[in-house]
Amino acid sequence: MAGTSENAVGHGAESRRGFLKILTVATGAVGAAAIAWPFIDALGPDADGTAAAHLIVNIAGIPENTAITVTWDGLPVYIRKLTAQQTADTQAVVTSTLVDPADFTDRVKPGYESFVVVVGLNTGAPCALEGNAPADPRGPFDGWLSPCDGSVYDPLGRVRGGPATKNLAIPRFKFINDAQIQFG
Amino acid sequence: MSTDVKKSWLASRLPCPAKESGHCAPTMERGRRYGATLPTLISATVLFLLASGLVQAVYYNPAHGFDSIQFILRDVNSGWLIHAFHVTGATMLFAAVYALLFRDIYRRAYKAPGELVWLLRVKLYALLLLVGWLGYALSDGAVSYWSLTGAANAATGLSGVAGAVGRWFFGGPNGAGTVARLEVFHAVLALTVLVTLGAQRCAARALARQAPAPKNPVSCHPYYTAQTFAALSVFALIFAVLVFFAPHFGLNHLNTAASDTLVVPAVLSPPWYLSPVSAVAGVFATAGGGIFGVVAMLAVLAALPWLDRSGTSNKRGKLYRLLIGLLLLDVIGLGWSVSDPACTAAGSLTLVFTIWYFFHFLVLTPLVTALEAE
């Protein structure tokens, strides 16, 4: 009788001490993890890096028939404002005749049809394109011309001739208001 | 069975000498006080400072020191916390180092055969003063800019060997490239602190092994690991209170403004842990005198094992304890006297405190210890 109750007491004390130790070690581990987290977090992208990844560009000042160049994600991006004539002409093109078929609505954002945003790299032989300023050589379609392999593009960045077979890439972007677009 | 196989696979390929010799001797005496955990707390804090310093170094730009620190505080995720860790960690580190030094002075732990441990601890303190001052200079604030300019210009203007060393260290008067080189020195000297800590641990362990075997030995784990863990928890609690609720504790508020070459702030007090040394340096009129004062201050501290004239007696009499209490007040007074230059009475007390400091070590310590030796 006495023996079993002594054993019972002994077991109780041991499990209590074991519980306290386990609780202490576990709490310490939680504390260590909580302290380690800020170090890991601080090495993640900072606000400037995030800002560069979500670059905002002012487009209100772009004159018609001209394009500006910005750098985003390491790539040159051309932002061109179309004239009404260019918009009408490009809408009139039959898409099935294109080398890389793409509709007018695929190339511009709804509500902002006069702006074209494309990555300014030739999809054939890699090089930059000419045609941002009105006076630049633009090729027969009034878009862009690649000086290294002679590929030509229309104002929407669709390939219309030359060795290149794909349209100019369109980066991820959105209009945050009438005057600014945000990439990423 | 499988864990035994695993252990021997690893153990046969990477035998760990520390585990063999037992970094924590399995036969230790009981009842060691919490004060004995101070070296572990210091090591943990140094590692913590290294980690937070490295993360900050990713973003720090020595050409625009203040602006890059603002960037860390505002635009880096948890950057404010990492920076507070580093700044408050320095405060906690110095608190622990001062506590360790005073504890060793009080317990006369510097006596033979413990002289090497003591010398290594004084060296650690001296190194940390330099690392701390370099970190202060890196903050590129309105006050630290003038501390850096004063030190760099004075050091490069010295004559002879001292001037050559000064010019080598600073690369010339405070200019465009000074902070960049000091950042590298800050990191390199911090690693030297780690090495000194390691040497100090080795010496302390060797000292412990020389002590007579205890009557009722106890194993380090869990007996002393529990004590160290408890000490770390309380240390971390104090640290957290300072980090989150008093991030500028002991620091000059004026230093949160950007450095300005045209404006000298009204109060040029350094961080609290640098103020006793800054006070002694300021007592001397010339830059060379200031350097001499700091070196002398550290030298008398290091010479303590030989200034103590008590021979083999370990008695700590009332007079000695009074002396240590006065030393503590004296060091606190030294620091306080440079914290507010507007208080003119405090300024004249700096000389008194400095004289008492040297008087304590050079005159009173040999006298009192010889007197009280049995």
Add this chain to the structure above:
Amino acid sequence: MRRIFAPILAVGLLFGAAAQAEDTLSPLHWQSQGSFGSYDKAAVQRGFLVYQTVCASCHSANALHYRDLEALGFTPDQVAGIASSVKLADGSPATLNDVFKAPGVGAAAFGGALPPDLSNIETSRPHGLHYIYGLLTGYAAAPASVTLLPGRFYNTAYPGNQIAMPQPLKGNEVTYADGTAATLPQEAADVSEFLAWSADPNLNARHEVGLRAVLFLLFLSIIAIATKRKIWRETV
């Protein structure tokens, strides 16, 4: 506690919808003061309006970006709108990632000394909150014993009492959207709170995380000391 907090907050906000400002003026206090303070976002927004209208024409705030304003309770669209209403030196509207526009004028235009950058002004002055408030409300006529230097104005809070800045606030420089009366003390208190936020934008997070961390470490310390004592008692 949390279960009753939300309905109370909802009721409070109902009444607060047609709000006047929480009274910071009698007695003079700010919600961000003290160990558990947090920023009154409405006050900081009002303070930003005062800053933008009055202070930004002469003072820079080089550590602030327009994107930082999202922490004040503005939506990203609102912040983009605030940024684009600012015309940078080259005429283009500012974007979210631009630094707060600096006046762009040299020190000569201000009589030799540039107005200080306001990003950290409140941590770099002793008792910054009260100091800024006192400075803005401390303009007075110089007493007979004081001779004002040329180009200086008398201010009770400024060290030396002669400040080169003409009185920036007189009351009603702005109209608050939430209907608060834009008296001089109210504007001064609001812009002080804004500058407090500017100097220490992480205060809210610091106090929140800090309370949890301290309570956690208190608990950990207690059980760690208890474990140590138990082990020491029970080691044979």
